[in-house]
Amino acid sequence: MATSAHEGGDAQSMRPSRPVSHTVAELAALTGAESVPARSGAAEPVTGVVLNSREVQPGDLYAALPGARVHGARFAADAAAAGAVAVLTDPEGARLLAGAGTDLPVLVCADPRAWVGPVARAVYDSQPADGSGQELFAVTGTNGKTTTTYFITSVLRALGHTTGLIGTIEILAGDTPIPSHLTTPEAPHVHSLLALMRERGITATGMEVSSHALEFHRVDGVRYDVAGFTNLTQDHLDLHGSMAEYFEAKAQLFTADRTRRAVVVLSEEDPWGAAMAQRARENLGTERVSTVALRGSDSGEDADAADWTLRSLERRGIGTAFTLTHADGRELRVHTGLPGEFNVANAALAVLMVLDSGVPLETLQRALDEHDPLTTSVPGRMQLVGTAPTSLVDFAHNPDALVRVLRSVRPENGEGRVIVVFGATGQRDTTKRPIMGRVAAEEADVVIVTDDDPHGEDPGPIREQVAAGAREAVADGARATDVLVVEPRATAIHTAVRMARPEDAIIVAGRGHETAQDVNGVNVPLDDRVELRNALEALHAHTKEQK
Structure with missing residues (x-):
């Protein structure tokens, strides 16, 4: 639902010093x-x-x-x-x-x-007709937008650009950070920020573009150089009503008046990628759309049809090295230090979006080799807080993201357990609550259900709807041996740490970088990273006392 002008949005707006007056x-x-x-x-x-x-x-x-x-x-x-x-x-x-x-x-x-x-x-003259504005990169999709935009700007910096960022976690206008309350700010803020960035000498900007931004005209008037699509999984159906309508909202980005080129991720697990690639080709022309298939030779039709294929995945520490191979034989060697196959997909998309902006392949390869830009840290996205047990915080707040995160942290030797702490947001899509409970029980060994942001909804029934899905999965033979319901969230995090053994992995999911919990309209200070760090310090102090 759109807000009225008096109801809020980002209260702070940074403006360019030289607007163009209009009668x-x-x-x-x-x-x-x-x-x-x-x-x-x-x-x-x-x-x-x-x-x-x-x-x-x-x-x-x-x-x-x-x-x-x-x-x-x-x-x-x-x-x-x-x-x-x-x-x-x-x-x-x-x-x-x-x-x-x-x-x-x-x-x-x-x-x-x-x-x-x-x-x-x-x-605001945000995109001058003479082409003197910065290059613009847009990323849309359900999961991976934030990490991909961070990857893009990191690669661009390695190439010598001065970069800007407009996203969920922060807006960076030059060296000045501005807190972001919406994935994409309202249209006047977007254009004033782009103009301000141009005044400050920024040469390239990465931006997350949500379905809300497209539906509510927040990026109208902006034309990107390259737009990227990560994936489409169940989320925001309280707004869109169906996955088909959700797709149509995202597809608005891939039109000639919004972007010059497009890069789309293809995956056997996500049929919406192929549909988005087809839509983009219809709107932009085949020559302006690139696709990348995720699973190499195992991708079947996706791999055969894709322009680029992801091959030769090799685990390096918690990260991955891989090769992107084009149908014409060109290759890019890529490495990301962030864990998880989904971050491989994010890294591949980021690299190919930069390549499609016109950077020569040899120049891009040299930047990847010399600077390792895809090992950049992204706040609240697979953020490592501690080891022994391995303890991470991630923003995963829908079923698909939760599955990806849990699979990425499972110890390769099979000796450790995965413990997950998560909840579901109030006053949002209620149908995904039991689904999230089920996938947590199928992928984790210990499931601790707690509160996310209940907003104006009673948190107790939310927890029970999530837990019911987990218990049903356990009854059907799922992996989990324990399903606990613990509140408040800080207590749930401390409970997970007390249960953990050194070889286990803990993932606290759903809130990522957020530092306040909305409880009936009141922002209660809560940072998962801080709580997890405090719990780990208390555990280690207790362990030393026992020795």
């Missing part, structure tokens, strides 16, 4: 909107765009959009008082403004949200 008439021509002039005085030029009336600065166009609870037009007086010089709204908003006697010029169109991005692009 209201010019913006009316751009949008095709009906222009209602101010009742008194001449219209002032527009030098900024905002969705939130609390962010208005003098010279801004205020986009008054319909929200979940209230129409943004009701805050137009606040926007005007803060210095807004014009309003963009729909017919309902125009009626509200007329009734309130707001004395600002108004642009009226049927779907104003769809025009916020293009207007912000024009005002």
Whole structure:
């Protein structure tokens, strides 16, 4: 559900110092909107765009959009008082403004949200027509977006770029980090950030693009150089309703007005990859779409049809070395220090997206060999917190991600157990709760169900729905020998550490880098990494005392 302008979003916005002023008439021509002039005085030029009336600065166009609870037009007086010089709204908003006697010029169109991005692009000049903007890389999919964008920017830095990042964990504008509350910020923030990055000399930026961002027009007006697709598994069905609708939301990225080129991961386990590749070819042309098959010669039809094939996987420590082989015989030797086959897929996608941006293969290979850029640390993504027992924190919060993580931490010698601590989010897709419980019991030896972010939902029933799926799997002969329900989450983490033997592996899943737990609208401080580290220190201190 979209929020109204007064309901929030990222409160802090960094803007470029040199916006391009536009008259209201010019913006009316751009949008095709009906222009209602101010009742008194001449219209002032527009030098900024905002969705939130609390962010208005003098010279801004205020986009008054319909929200979940209230129409943004009701805050137009606040926007005007803060210095807004014009309003963009729909017919309902125009009626509200007329009734309130707001004395600002108004642009009226049927779907104003769809025009916020293009207007912000024009005002902030985020992608100049002369091509002087930075290269832009977009990653979408259910799992792997964050890690892949970190990989992309790390490879680009190894190639000599100064990079920017817009994602779940953080936004980096030059050397300045900005906390991110949405996977993708709203359209005015995206365009102002891109323009600011260009002013600061950033030459390439990686961005996560969620289905929410595409559905709610947060990246409208942005055209990427290369867009990548990781996978599509069950998530966000509370918004999309079905996997087919979820696919259609993601597919919006792979159109000619949003990206020049595309790279798509193919996997026998994910038929949506082949469907996305086909859709991208239809929209962009076959020559602008590259595919990579994950399982080498075992990939069957995917491997035969793919442009690139992943071969010669070799375990190196907790990471993996592998080769990407093109159908024409070209090869890239790649290494990632992050554990798990899914990180091999993320690394392959990142490398090929950079290659498809126009970097010569020999230049890219040299950067991979000399800098090992795919061993970069990603906060809260397979983040190693301790050893003996091996203890990791990951953001896995849906069934597919949980399976991938649990399989990646299982000791190769078979002597250690896998202990998982996780829960399910409240007020989100309820159908995945028992599924997550089941896959946890099938892949782990000990399952500890606890709370994730319950939001406004009673956490007890959430835990029981997850645990029921785990218990049913155990009854059917699943791997797990124990299914525990423990709350609060910090206690569950400490319980896992106390149960663990040195040869075991603990994975605390679901929240990753997050540092606060939403309990009925209250942010309760909680960082899985801190709790896990504290529990391990307490364990080791106790062990020393016993010796």
